[in-house]
Amino acid sequence: MPVINGVSKPAGVRCIQLDAQDRCQIFGHPDRPAVCSSLQPSEQMCGESREQAMRWLGWMEQATAP
Numbered sequence: 001m002p003v004i005n006g007v008s009k010p011a012g013v014r015c016i017q018l019d020a021q022d023r024c025q026i027f028g029h030p031d032r033p034a035v036c037s038s039l040q041p042s043e044q045m046c047g048e049s050r051e052q053a054m055r056w057l058g059w060m061e062q063a064t065a066p
């Protein structure tokens with residue numbers, strides 16, 4: 001289970017660092033997990049809307065679940 005700022009969360013659970021506008025509150029901060037900093041968004045991954053991105057993320061979670 002990933003640990004973000006001392007709090008672990010399972011896949012599919014909203015990150016505690018997201019604000020009400022779905023923005024990362026620790027963006028650019030050294031405490032931001034390396035996995036977050038290394039993620040490079042792409043049109044293929046994000047699509048054209050939040051709904052498309054969430055569908056893709058849901059598929060990836062299912063495809064990589066243990």
Ligand code: SF4
Binds near residue numbers: 026
């Ligand atoms: S970038 Fe990482 S720390 Fe920031 S909201 Fe997303 S998952 Fe959480």
